[in-house]
Each structure stands twice: as C-alpha cells, then as structure tokens.
Amino acid sequence: MKMELIQPFINAADAVLAQGLRCPMAMGSLSMDEEAYRRKGVAALVSLTGDIEGRIIFDLDAETALRVASRFAGADLPESDELIKETVCELANQVAGNAVTTLNDQGFHFRVHPPVLHTSEHGAHGSEDTEALVMCFETSIGNVFMNIALRYNRSHELAAAGA
Amino acid sequence: MEQFAAVRRSKDGQPVRYLVVDDSVFARKNLARIIETFGGQVAGEAGDGMTAITEYERTTPDIVLMDITMPQMEGIEAAEKIVKQHPEARIVMVSSVGYQENIVAALQRGARHFVQKPVKPEVLYEVIKYVLGEDGTVAQAAGAGA
Numbered sequence A: 001m002k003m004e005l006i007q008p009f010i011n012a013a014d015a016v017l018a019q020g021l022r023c024p025m026a027m028g029s030l031s032m033d034e035e036a037y038r039r040k041g042v043a044a045l046v047s048l049t050g051d052i053e054g055r056i057i058f059d060l061d062a063e064t065a066l067r068v069a070s071r072f073a074g075a076d077l078p079e080s081d082e083l084i085k086e087t088v089c090e091l092a093n094q095v096a097g098n099a100v101t102t103l104n105d106q107g108f109h110f111r112v113h114p115p116v117l118h119t120s121e122h123g124a125h126g127s128e129d130t131e132a133l134v135m136c137f138e139t140s141i142g143n144v145f146m147n148i149a150l151r152y153n154r155s156h157e158l159a160a161a162g163a
Numbered sequence B: 001m002e003q004f005a006a007v008r009r010s011k012d013g014q015p016v017r018y019l020v021v022d023d024s025v026f027a028r029k030n031l032a033r034i035i036e037t038f039g040g041q042v043a044g045e046a047g048d049g050m051t052a053i054t055e056y057e058r059t060t061p062d063i064v065l066m067d068i069t070m071p072q073m074e075g076i077e078a079a080e081k082i083v084k085q086h087p088e089a090r091i092v093m094v095s096s097v098g099y100q101e102n103i104v105a106a107l108q109r110g111a112r113h114f115v116q117k118p119v120k121p122e123v124l125y126e127v128i129k130y131v132l133g134e135d136g137t138v139a140q141a142a143g144a145g146a
Helices: A003-021 A062-073 A081-105 A154-162 B025-037 B049-059 B075-085 B100-108 B121-135
Strands: A025-033 A042-050 A052-060 A110-112 A132-139 A142-152 B007-009 B017-021 B041-046 B063-066 B091-095 B113-116 B136-138
Touching (some): A003 A025, A003 A081, A052 A062, A052 A081, A062 A142, A062 B025, A081 B025, A081 B100, A081 B113, B017 B049, B063 B121, B075 B091, B075 B100, B100 B113, B121 B136
Parallel strands (some): B017 B063
Antiparallel strands (some): A132 A142
16 A cells, blocks of 8 residues: 555544644554554545545544544534434545545546445455554544555556556 | 524625535535534425425525535525526535536536535625625624724
C-alpha cells in the first residue's frame, strides 16, 4: 500500500478528531495487518471505488463513542445504541470525505460510499483486507482505531496507460 | 456551545426556518444544535434527496442545508430538482467531500454555497448571513448600542 494514499487519511483523521474532540491527542500504535479485520467495538466501514479502491474502518468502544458524540455535540448526550452507531459512522464519513478531497485535488477520481456498520466480528478474507494499515489515535477520552486498506485500481491504470 | 446574534427574516422578524438534509441522524442533530445558536428554527429534516424534495414542498424553508453523499438520491441531484421547481430556493451544501469538482457541480446546479464538514459554527453563521443577503437581518442583543 502506498503511503501517498494513506497520508491524506491520517491527516484527515487528525484534523477531524482535533476539531471535534478539542482534547490532547497522539498517534499510538501503527502496524500492518495481513489478517482479516477483527472488530474491536462499534465499527463503521466506508468503501471507495474509482481510481483508488478499498475501504477504511473506524472502530471505537461504545463508551468512547458516546464521549466522542458528546464532544462533537458540545453537550453531554444520553447513552443510546443508535447514537453510538451514528457517531462512528459520521466520524468515518467525515474523515473519508476530507481525505478524498485532498486526493481528488491531486488528480485521483473516485466515489465515497455512505458509511455502513461493520457488524461481523471478522472482515472477509480477500485482497481488500490484506495489508491493512492499522493505527490508533490515543485521546484523553479513549482510543480511536482506524484501519485502511486501499490500492490503485489496475483497470483504471491500464486504461490511462493505453490512452 | 457558542451563541450568536440571532439571524431573523427581514420581512417579518421571525426566526429563519431550515430544512436539514443528511443521511446521518447524528449530523442532523448537530446541525440542529448549531441552528439553535443562530436563533433559527428547524422546519423539517430529511435523510435522503428524495425526501428532501417532498419536505421542501411541505415546509418551504428559508434555507436548506444539504449533505451530498446520501442513499437513494444524492444531494447535488436533489438540489438541482428543488431549484428547478423553486428558483428562489437557498441551498447550502454541507459535506465532508469538499473537492473543487464537487463544489463547482453543486453551484452549477443551483446551490448557493458550500460548507465542509466538520462544520465550524462560525463559518456556517457567516455563510447563512451571506446567502440570506437582504432577506436576513441580525437581531441586536437587548441593550446593544446603549
């Protein structure tokens, strides 16, 4: 996986979390994961199709998601499964959207699909789930995990080369 | 959350009425909270472009805040359909996807402005005042100018 594809997502996550959470944050563990994805808490998946394809997953435990939702809303929110799911999905959506904005301005064209909850304990095996980059953003209100698996779309590359 | 001087309709001094369109309930609620800090009123909500069109007809809002990436019908297409029927519609696109092509497409199809997520209330406030133009007025706080 190319770092040029990953960096915009790291920058976007950093910016979205910093603005929404308004608390100290550091990037913790960073690793390559060749195994299928294993969900840690409440996870949302955003798929990308086009010149670049793959997916990103945001994964938070329920308590952290509720604290994140409250920070984003600027008020303490009541615990609700729906709110927690919505929070994780919207967080994934905002990070993907901001990163896609950067990549599009660099000349890549692709589509961001609406976030969906990643409910299974394990991700499907397959090329999309191999060589995922897993990173953890450590904040004072809990850890936010981001898992990215992206690649260039070869059919688009071949079409561009033949043009 | 920070409070802003209320923006009201010039014609009758009533709160500005908003239609909030986003497939995320969380995002809609956040926008509703921001709107409250502007002294505005949520006239309706929709979770997709199709519903946005029917809700626009039902509520005739002063401002539409419209997400782009949504199921069934995306925001830019919904904005185009609303403006075709109601050229006076004031639609502000609110999306995390803020690349130039998207912004230009939205503006070409009738949107009045674009705000990128995560929404900064102070940015949206200025955009709302700009989009309302002479149809909006900023209420003076009690005792102001004394």
